[in-house]
Amino acid sequence: MDLLAELKALEASFRAEIAACSDDHALTELRDRYLSRKRGLLSDKMRLLPQIDPAQRAVAGQRANELKRLIEEKLQERASEITASQRAAKPDLIDVTLPGIRPPRGFLHPITKTRREICRIFMQMGYSIEDGPELDTDYFNFEAANIPPDHPARDAQDSFYISEDTLLRTHTTPVQIHSMLRRKPPIRIIAPGRVFRRDATDATHTPMFFQVEGLVVGRGISFAHLRGTLQTFAHMMFGSDVKLRLRPSYFPFVEPGAEVDISCFLCKGRGCRVCKDSGWIEILGSGMVHPALFDRVGYDPTGLTGFAFGMGIDRITLLKYGIEDTRLFFENDLRFISQFGG
Numbered sequence: 534m535d536l537l538a539e540l541k542a543l544e545a546s547f548r549a550e551i552a553a554c555s556d557d558h559a560l561t562e563l564r565d566r567y568l569s570r571k572r573g574l575l576s577d578k579m580r581l582l583p584q585i586d587p588a589q590r591a592v593a594g595q596r597a598n599e600l601k602r603l604i605e606e607k608l609q610e611r612a613s614e615i616t617a618s619q620r621a622a623k624p625d626l627i628d629v630t631l632p633g634i635r636p637p638r639g640f641l642h643p644i645t646k647t648r649r650e651i652c653r654i655f656m657q658m659g660y661s662i663e664d665g666p667e668l669d670t671d672y673f674n675f676e677a678a679n680i681p682p683d684h685p686a687r688d689a690q691d692s693f694y695i696s697e698d699t700l701l702r703t704h705t706t707p708v709q710i711h712s713m714l715r716r717k718p719p720i721r722i723i724a725p726g727r728v729f730r731r732d733a734t735d736a737t738h739t740p741m742f743f744q745v746e747g748l749v750v751g752r753g754i755s756f757a758h759l760r761g762t763l764q765t766f767a768h769m770m771f772g773s774d775v776k777l778r779l780r781p782s783y784f785p786f787v788e789p790g791a792e793v794d795i796s797c798f799l800c801k802g803r804g805c806r807v808c809k810d811s812g813w814i815e816i817l818g819s820g821m822v823h824p825a826l827f828d829r830v831g832y833d834p835t836g837l838t839g840f841a842f843g844m845g846i847d848r849i850t851l852l853k854y855g856i857e858d859t860r861l862f863f864e865n866d867l868r869f870i871s872q873f874g875g
């Protein structure tokens with residue numbers, strides 16, 4: 534038996550076969566046929582080594598090991614060639630070793646974030662969220678809110694009328710009226726939503742903006758409850774060190790009415806650009822529900838009181854994030870919007 538000659542023949546047949554391999558599957562089979570420990574052709578030859586003449590054994594053993602290395606090298610080489618030619622034939626072939634491309638991740642609009650935060654704070658205080666139509670009648674938007682046709686407050690809320698009697702709501706107050714008609718006291722709701730006014734667009738005005746109003750109706754509800762509620766809200770929204778200041782004001786649907794300021798959370802009251810050096814920032818309007826509203830929804834006003842408040846979500850968002858121009862909210866420039874994260 535000439536083992537050296539057999540190894541030589543084996544090498545020749547391997548070289549012929551590997552040249553014919555054209556895919557990974559064929560290469561795997563080829564490796565098995567030659568190198569498999571149990572039935573590989575080269576393994577068979579190596580098992581014969583102990584039987585041959587000791588003089589030849591060292592040379593044959595060395596030769597067999599060389600052939601094993603050669604087979605492994607050639608298999609690897611051929612595998613690379615096959616991959617390269619597959620890639621060349623199909624340039625869009627997916628290379629799973631390349632770093633991936635992250636799909637773009639969505640994020641919330643800053644106004645949505647603020648709206649959710651406001652809702653969360655009031656829900657923690659036991660409020661439920663009410664929704665209402667954006668298109669409503671003159672009656673619900675104005676008259677039921679104690680703003681009759683000749684009332685000067687209508688001028689301050691120049692409106693988009695769809696027909697003589699129908700308009701885009703100018704505030705979320707009609708949701709309060711709808712809710713009172715649907716429910717019986719006690720009531721504790723907030724109503725966030727879009728409102729519309731014919732304002733010229735500038736850094737602080739847009740014809741559409743967002744409000745949230747709150748309404749509490751029950752027996753024994755006092756102005757102190759209003760103040761306590763708004764104080765709690767201001768602490769949770771702007772920080773526990775902000776102070777509250779109420780100033781008498783007029784809104785047709787409340788009596789008495791108050792504008793509510795918080796101490797400037799940016800300069801801590803020392804005076805800055807945002808608070809116009811006053812140390813105070815106006816954030817909302819509020820008051821005790823006008824008895825005329827109870828009349829209109831058919832409540833017996835004996836012993837019944839309530840408070841209401843309303844604020845601009847856009848304005849709160851401007852303040853909270855130090856944004857200077859409210860138009861940025863509606864231009865949908867992703868470079869702006871995406872800064873507010875998820």
Ligand SMILES: [Zn+2]
Nearest residue numbers: 797800805808
């Ligand atoms: Zn300030």
